[in-house]
Amino acid sequence: xxxxxxxRPVVLAALGVSALAPVGLxxxxxxxxxxxxxxxxxxxxxxxxxxxxxxxxGRMAAALGTSLVLAVTTGLASAAVGWxxxxxxxxxxxxxxxxxxxxxxxxxxxxxxxVATGLHLSALIAGVAGTLxxxxxxxxxxxxxxxxxYFLGIFTLFDRRIEDEARTLGAPxxxxxxxxxxxxxxxxxxxxxxxxxxxSWAQVAxxxxxxxxxxxxxxxxxxxxxxxxxxxxxxxxxxLLAIPALLMLGVVRFAVERxxxxxx
Amino acid sequence: xxxxxxxxxxxxxxxxxxPGLRSISLxxxxxxxxxxxxxxxxxxxxxxxxxxxxAPLQGGRIIIGGRDVTALPAERRDAVYLHQTPLLFxxxxxxxxxxxxxxxxxxxxxxxxxxxxELLESVRLDGLAGRRPHTLSGGQKHRAALARAxxxxxxxLLLDEPLAALDPSLRDEVxxxxxxxxAHYLPALVIVTHDLEDAAVLGERIGILxxxxxxxxxxxxxLFQRPASLAVARFLGIPNLVTGSMAxxxxxxxxxxxxxxxxxxxxxxxxxxxxDALYPAPTGFLRGIVRDVRHGPRGATLRVEIGGLExxxxxxxxxxxxxxxxxxxxLETPRVTVLPGAGDV
Numbered sequence: 001x002x003x004x005x006x007x008r009p010v011v012l013a014a015l016g017v018s019a020l021a022p023v024g025l026x027x028x029x030x031x032x033x034x035x036x037x038x039x040x041x042x043x044x045x046x047x048x049x050x051x052x053x054x055x056x057x058g059r060m061a062a063a064l065g066t067s068l069v070l071a072v073t074t075g076l077a078s079a080a081v082g083w084x085x086x087x088x089x090x091x092x093x094x095x096x097x098x099x100x101x102x103x104x105x106x107x108x109x110x111x112x113x114x115v116a117t118g119l120h121l122s123a124l125i126a127g128v129a130g131t132l133x134x135x136x137x138x139x140x141x142x143x144x145x146x147x148x149x150y151f152l153g154i155f156t157l158f159d160r161r162i163e164d165e166a167r168t169l170g171a172p173x174x175x176x177x178x179x180x181x182x183x184x185x186x187x188x189x190x191x192x193x194x195x196x197x198x199x200s201w202a203q204v205a206x207x208x209x210x211x212x213x214x215x216x217x218x219x220x221x222x223x224x225x226x227x228x229x230x231x232x233x234x235x236x237x238x239x240l241l242a243i244p245a246l247l248m249l250g251v252v253r254f255a256v257e258r259x260x261x262x263x264x
Numbered sequence: 265x266x267x268x269x270x271x272x273x274x275x276x277x278x279x280x281x282x283p284g285l286r287s288i289s290l291x292x293x294x295x296x297x298x299x300x301x302x303x304x305x306x307x308x309x310x311x312x313x314x315x316x317x318x319a320p321l322q323g324g325r326i327i328i329g330g331r332d333v334t335a336l337p338a339e340r341r342d343a344v345y346l347h348q349t350p351l352l353f354x355x356x357x358x359x360x361x362x363x364x365x366x367x368x369x370x371x372x373x374x375x376x377x378x379x380x381x382e383l384l385e386s387v388r389l390d391g392l393a394g395r396r397p398h399t400l401s402g403g404q405k406h407r408a409a410l411a412r413a414x415x416x417x418x419x420x421l422l423l424d425e426p427l428a429a430l431d432p433s434l435r436d437e438v439x440x441x442x443x444x445x446x447a448h449y450l451p452a453l454v455i456v457t458h459d460l461e462d463a464a465v466l467g468e469r470i471g472i473l474x475x476x477x478x479x480x481x482x483x484x485x486x487l488f489q490r491p492a493s494l495a496v497a498r499f500l501g502i503p504n505l506v507t508g509s510m511a512x513x514x515x516x517x518x519x520x521x522x523x524x525x526x527x528x529x530x531x532x533x534x535x536x537x538x539x540d541a542l543y544p545a546p547t548g549f550l551r552g553i554v555r556d557v558r559h560g561p562r563g564a565t566l567r568v569e570i571g572g573l574e575x576x577x578x579x580x581x582x583x584x585x586x587x588x589x590x591x592x593x594x595l596e597t598p599r600v601t602v603l604p605g606a607g608d609v
Contacts, residue, residue, distance in 0.1 A: 161347050164318050167338040168345040169365040169416050179364075183355045 023242065029235035049236035060221055060237055067218040070136055071200040071244070077136075078143035078196030079189055085144070086151020090158075104148040107141045112205035115142065120209050130212040138206040143196040150195060154188050194244075194251060201244055267330035269294040269452030270343070270420045272315070275324035279310040284322065285476050292420070295450040299467030301457060303499070306473045308456035312422045315454070316345035329419040344418040344451075348425040350409035352397035358384070358408050359393040365416035383411040386448065387441055402430070406438045414449045421451045427462045439465065460500065464488070472496050488538070494603045497536040503576035504542065506535045507606045515602060518571030519550060522595065527602030534603045539565050539576040541599035544585065548594035552577075554585045568593065 029035065030049050032042025053060040089100040107115050119138045120129065128134030162184075166176045182189065204219045211217075222237035270292040278284035285307045292298045302308045313319035315326055317338035326334045326341075333341045352361050362383050366376045384390045387407035397405060406426075413421055426442065427435045443466075446453055455466055463470050464484045471481040479499075480492040491497035497505060508517025510533050515524045517535065527533060542550075544566075552568035557579065564579035568591065577593055585591055 159351070162351045162353065164313075164316075164338070165345060165347060165351050166353070166364070167318070168316050168341070168343060168418075168422075169412065170339050170368045171364075172337070172339050175368060180353055184353070186355075 023239070026235045026239050026242070030232055030239055032232065035231075046232070049232040052233065053236050053240060059216070060218070060233065060240075063216045063218045063221040063237075064240060066132070066216060067201060070132070070139055070217060071197040073136055074139045074143050074200035075193040075195075075197035077140055078147040078199070079192040081140070081144050082147020082151050082192055082196075083189070085148040086153075087155045089148065089152045090155035101149065101152060104145045104152070106145065108145040108149070112142075112203070113209075116206040116209035119206060123210050129210060130214045132211075132215055135207050135211045135215045135217075138210040139200040139203050142203075142206075143199040146195050146199055147192045150192050151188075154185065158185070190251070198244060201241065266294055268292060268327070269296070269329060270315070270454065271325075271327040273325040273327070275311070275314070275326070276322035277307065277310050277314045277319065278322055279307050279319075282307065283476050285311055285473065286322075288324070288478050290471060290478065290481055292452040292454060294419070294452055295446070297446065297453040297455065297466055297468045298471065299455045299457060299463040299469070300471045300473055301460065301463045301467075301499075302473030304458055306458075307476070308458070308473060309424050311473070312345065312424055312454065312456050315420070316343050316422050317341050318345065342418055343420040343422055344413045344416050345422045346409060346413055346424065346426065348428055350405040352400075352405060352408055352412070354397050356397075357393065358389060358395050358397065358400070361397065361408055362412045362415050364412060379415065383415055386445060387411045403434050403437045406430075406434075407441050410438075410441055410445055414445050414451070417449065418451050421446075421453050423453060423455045425457050425459075426455060427466075428457065428459065435462075442466075472499060474499055489599060490601050491536060491603070494534055494536070494605050497534075497601070497603060502536045503539055504535075504537045506573060506575070507532070508535060509533060510602065515600075518573055519595075520571075522597060522600075524597055524600060524602050528604045531604065532606045534605060535600050536603055537595070537600040539578050541596045542568075542575060542577040542593055544577065544580050544591045545594035546592055548592040550593040550595060552591055552593050554587055554589045554591060557584060557587070 028042065031045045031047060033044040033046050033048075035042035049060075052058040053064065055061055085100075085104065089097055089104070092100060116138065119141060123129040123134045123138065126134070128137060163176050163181060166180045167173070171179065202219060203217070204223060207215060207217050207220055211220075218237055218241055222234050222241060225231075225234035225237060268291045270290075272288050272290050275288040276284065276286045277288075282305070288311065290298070300308055300311065310319050314321050317333070317336065321334065324334075325332060328342050331342075333343075338345075352358075353364065356364065359380055362380045363376055366379060371379070380393075381390065384393055387410060389404060389407055389411065392400065392404065397408070400408065423442075427438060430438060442453075453466075455462075457463055457466075467484055469481060470484050470487050472479045472487070474495050480487060480496050482490070482492075487496075488500060488502075491500055491502060494505070506517050506519060508515050508519075510516070510524075510528050510530050513523060513525065513529070514521045515533065515535050519535075522535075524535070550570055552570040552575070554566055555569050555574060556567035558565050558567070564584065566577045566579050566585065567574050568577050569575075570593070579585075
C-alpha cells in the first residue's frame with residue numbers, strides 16, 4: 001500500500017470529524033444546562049431551548065418565521081432578477097461585461113456593514129427603514145449580485161442555438177422561455193434560489209441596520225442570546241441556522257449526480 | 265403556377281468585421297434541393313440564419329411561400345433552421361421533441377399523437393419514443409431532429425452542414441432519411457456546406473458563394489463541367505488549369521493547338537478540365553510522362569507531365585503505368601471549359 005493510499009482514509013476521517021464535530025458540540029450545548037469549563041459534559045440536560053424554538057409566540061420561533069419569509073422571498077426574487085441581468089451581461093463583450101460583473105460583485109465583495117450603511121440612507125429616503133419590506137430589499141441587493149454572477153456563468157456556457165431552433169419551429173420568445181430554457185435550466189434556477197435564500201438567511205449587519213431592531217431574524221436572536229450569555233439558546237439557534245446549509249449540500253450533491261446522469 | 269418556396273432578392277448580410285455577402289438573389293421551388301457551397305468563413309451560416317430570421321439583414325427581401333417575411337420574426341417565417349449538430353431538447357422525450365411544433369400550433373391530442381407516430385415511424389424511431397435524447401446514438405439524434413423539423417411542415421428547411429462531422433456510414437444514413445422525408449413532405453431544402461461531395465450528392469442546384477457574392481448557380485453537372493469563372497474553377501478544385509490564348513477557334517498553349525469552340529474567341533484564357541477529360545489512349549494526340557500514381561476511393565489518378573506542366577489524368581482500368589513511362593493521352597475537348605484570364609496550373 002502506498003503512502004498516498006494510506007493517508008487517504010486519514011484525511012477523509014479528519015475532514016469528517018472537522019465537519020461533524022462543531023455540529024455535535026452545538027447539539028450538546030443546546031441541551032446542556034450549567035455547562036462550564038472544564039467540564040467535558042453538561043451536568044444536566046434540558047430540551048427547554050428547543051421547546052422555545054418550536055413554541056408559537058416564542059422569540060426564536062418568531063425570528064425563525066421571519067427569517068424563513070425573508071429568505072424564501074429573497075431567494076425567489078434574486079433568481080428572478082438575477083436571470084435577466086446575468087443573461088444580459090453574458091451578451092456583452094469587452095469592458096461593458098467587466099463593468100457589469102464588477103457592479104454585480106460590489107455588494108458581494110464590500111463589507112456587509114459598509115453595504116448596510118449605504119443602504120440605510122436609501123431606506124430612510126424611501127420610508128422603508130425599520131420594516132420587513134426594507135429588510136427584504138436590503139437582503140436582495142447582495143443576493144441579486146450573487147445570482148447575476150451565477151447566471152452570467154450559466155449563460156456564458158448555455159448553447160443559445162437551441163433557443164434559435166425552437167424559434168424557427170414556431171415558438172415565440174415567451175414560449176421558448178417557458179417550454180425550453182426554463183425547463184432546461186431548472187436545476188440552475190433552483191441553485192440560484194438556494195443561493196439567494198442562504199445570502200438572506202445569514203444576513204446580520206443589513207438586518208440590524210435597516211431593520212433598526214424592529215425586524216428580528218434568527219441570526220439577530222442568536223447574536224442577542226450570545227451577548228446575554230444564554231448559550232443553550234444560542235446553540236439551538238445556530239443549529240437551526242446551519243440546517244439550510246446542510247440541506248444545500250445535499251441538494252447540490254443530488255443535482256450534481258443528476259447532471260452527470262442526464263447531460264444537457 | 266406554384267409560387268417559389270423561397271425567393272431572395274438582392275440580399276445583403278454582414279458577419280463580424282468581414283465585408284459580408286451582397287447582391288444575393290435566387291429562387292427555390294417547393295420540393296427543390298439547393299446547396300450553397302462556400303469556403304469556411306464565406307458567410308454561408310450567416311446567410312442561412314438571416315433567411316431564418318436569426319441574424320439581421322443589411323438589405324434585400326426574403327419571400328417564403330409567396331409572403332414577404334423580411335420584417336417577420338423567426339417563428340412566423342415558415343422556415344425551420346437545423347444546426348450542424350442535432351439540438352434536441354434534452355428535457356423532453358423523443359416523442360415530445362417531435363410533438364413540440366405541433367403543441368405550439370395547438371393541434372388536438374389525437375391528431376398530434378397520430379402525426380408524431382407517423383413521423384417517428386418514417387425515421388425508424390417508433391420504438392424509441394419514450395427515450396431521452398442523451399440516450400440516443402448520433403444517427404438517431406439526427407433522425408429525431410429531422411422528424412421534429414418536418415413536424416412543423418415548413419415551406420423551407422434550412423440545413424447548416426447537415427452531414428459534416430459524421431462518419432461515412434452515418435452520412436449515408438442521415439442523407440437517406442433526409443431525402444426520403446423531403447420526398448414525402450416536400451419542403452424546399454436549402455443546405456449550406458463546404459464539402460463538394462455533399463453538395464454534389466444533395467444538390468439539385470448548387471450555388472457557389474465566392475468573394476461575398478453568388479458566383480454561380482447551376483445544376484451540379486453543369487457546375488462541375490462548366491465553371492463560370494476561373495475563381496469558381498479554382499474553388500471547385502478542378503485539377504487542370506492550363507494558361508494559353510485563343511486564336512482562330514483554337515486554344516494555343518504548351519499542349520499545342522487544340523480546337524475549342526466555346527468561350528472567348530481571342531486573348532489570354534485558361535482551359536479548365538477535370539481528370540476525367542484526360543486519359544491514356546493509344547490514339548491520343550498528347551504525349552506525357554507519368555510522374556505519380558494516386559489511389560483514392562473512386563479509383564486511381566495519374567500525375568502526368570506534358571510540355572513542362574503536371575496535369576491530372578484518369579488512370580486506365582487495366583494495367584497501371586509505371587512511373588517515368590511515356591504515354592499517349594486523349595483530351596475530350598467537349599469537357600474543356602475556356603475561361604477568360606490567365607490562371608496558374
